[in-house]
Amino acid sequence: MSDVAIQVENLSKQYVIGTAKIRHDTLRDQVAESVRGLFRRNGQPSSDTDTIWALKDVCFEVKQGEVLGIIGRNGAGKSTLLKILSRITEPSSGSAKVYGRLASLLEVGTGFHGELTGRENIYLNGAVLGMKKAEIDRKLDEIIAFAEIEKFMDTPVKRYSSGMYVRLAFAVAAHLEPDILIVDEVLAVGDVAFQKKCLGKMGDVAKAGRTVLLVSHNVSALLNLSHRAVLLDSGRLVQEGQTNAIVGRYLASNYKDNSFQLSNAQRLGDQRATIEHFEIRPTPPRTGAPLDFIFSIRRSNSRKTDLLVNVAVCIYTEIGAPLLQLHSRDMGLEFAIPPGKTQLMVSLEKLPLVAGRYRLDLWMGSGEHHTDYIEDCFRLCVDHGSLDGNNFVEENKFPVLVPAVWRKT
């Protein structure tokens, strides 16, 4: 089979967890542990030397020129798989055969140094990613143009805005020309316009006959770019097939409808106050019917002062396209959160969404500053309903629905 790019066979990776192998362990700990071991009876290993299989017997194949998506919730083993295939860490057993020059992008801007200028970092980053100096010389102008930061090429990157930094980093990565490219989550960076540009560039890479392995939480990016996908769960390969089917199964397996779930959620912010619970009333929500969103917020009693915050509910389609946002700032409102528990509610008179499934992010913060930002923690499942009380609205491809006045003039 000469058209195989990557062949993965029974790949497994075991990690030791528990106190026996904590990070940054010191010689003293090691000595103390050995001494304790001497006094332990029967020589039984301590119960806390547990191991987990981050990957277990994973088998799949990637064909030349194929774009394969890898999907799974946090901790499913996606990153471990990519790390093994990028040769950053070794598997515990099994093997993978890679046919071709492989480059991996587990992060944009790997090796960037803040003190060096944009131009210098292009060389450094390029070399780190495996480009030759001559190759970088040749592509330099193209990279600079792609990053749209011509004016700042001789400024140290520590003075860059985060957007500029990411654009530069991605520009270098986008000009790699390996046979096989491994990409992790990096699409979730930059502003929307630049994301589109990157997606376009990635599409070009795929069209140019290169093999791409793509891991992303961005389901719509996966749907756009890859035809085939594998679904991982707790280190095992659960299903392999058309991206549509795999994404469908992933989304279905992932959520309970209309309930607050932190298991898949990414959480950001300084946590000076936290969103403890979130619910909607009534359930199930209905198109055109009133709906209340209720936040339970907690601020530690040890805090002496109130915290002024804005609160927002961000609504996305099931595959992650932003749809609408209920933001207290848009209504000119700020809330003082005292120590202890606080409940906030935002109400819609008529829910302007057609029947279907939606994803929510919850946000609390001030200005651009995150206090508690929980991505993807609620799945809103809307039932059929009516805007005017009479006419039932069917599920359709336009998710947002607003009342309009129709008349003959």
Added chain:
Amino acid sequence: MLTTDQLATPVIVIKPYTGLFQLRLKELWQYRELLYFLVWRDIKVRYKQTAIGATWAILQPLGTMMIFTLVFSYLVKIPSEGVPYPIFVYAALLPWTYFSQAIGRCASSVLVDACLVTKVYFPRLIIPLASVIAPFVDFCWSFLVLLGMMAWYGIGPTWSLLATPAFLLLALLTALGVGLWFSALNVRYRDVGHVVPFLIQIWMFASPVAYPVSLVPEKWRLLYSLNPMVGVIEGFRWGILGNAAPDFGVLAISSVMVLALLVGGIVFFNRVEKTFADDI
């Protein structure tokens, strides 16, 4: 694109590694440009955002020389084999400053570049290798000062000056040999970060930086010359001042020690580098 020939055999096979060690010199050679860029980065970044920049490379050995001259020559009255003490000590401080910088940086090199280790594949040996090459630039600056001092004291260069690169290489290999052990251990045991500065300090007093070898009692000489830096420093003094040539027996012992440290260091580094990304 790839030829069918290349496709028939895998380019990379990823599986758990079982053998004792593999050096993969060929791969190291393939990544030589990365080595170049890492050295270049270290040199560029070293004196960024300092007011006097690379002048530090000159001030440090010069300052140490002055203090040593004051303490060891004026107060303790250590003999300097008929050479003015300042230049006697500076000739030793040149390789010593290089060595202490190289070993210090090498010991923390893998940790400092943790972001690379956890995100990209390349032969890990490149990181410590780059870290012992970069301080060479500082050495060059302070060497210029030495030439100035030689002119000042009216000491003409001799042919033996041409031998100094060989001794510098010995210093580099010593720093690498010891540094490899530390850089690898540092990933698991952060104790290394506390041990190294202390070790460098002790090591300096165990090397003939501030005093001549002739002060060491004859019966301890053999043990003393197990320290490779003895050969390096004696070699430098000979190269620069053109006085008594170093004892070649001592040099041979030093070289064998360095070789043993280096081979051991490479094997050890090679064995543990596979878990760097998990342990760091």
